[in-house]
Amino acid sequence: MSKKDIAKKIAVKRSSAGLGLFAIQDFKKGELVIEYTGDRITDAEAQKRGGKYLFQVNDNLTIDGTKRHNTGRYMNHACKPNAEAEHDEETDRIYIRAKKPIKSGEEITYHYGKDYFKRMIQPVGCKCASC
C-alpha cells in the first residue's frame, strides 16, 4: 500500500482531546493505518529535546514525531484503543495497525505505553473515551 492510499483513509479532525486522527474508510483488523515518522534519535538526545511527540522504541532509538508531516502525531492515546503500534525490527520502523475492525468515522487511537502514560497523561488526567 502506498503512502497516498493510506492518506485517503484517514483525516485529522477535531476530537474530545483536541485534534485527532479519524478513519474516513473502514479498516480491517491488522490493516496498516500509518507509519509513525520523524527524526530518529537516541534516548539521550530525546531527554535533551523533550516534547510530547517522542515515541520511544528502545534505549537506542526514539522517534521524534514533532514535525508536521508526521500525521501519526495527531493520533490520541486511549486506554482501550482500536489500534496498536508495532515495531518492525527488520527496518526499525513504527507502524500503527488496526487492532480490531475500525468503521469509517471512528477516531483511531492507540495506547502510548505505560511509561508515557505515567509521565505525561496521568498527572493531567486521561481524556480518553473509557476514562
Ligand SMILES: [Zn+2]
Ligand atoms: Zn484513558
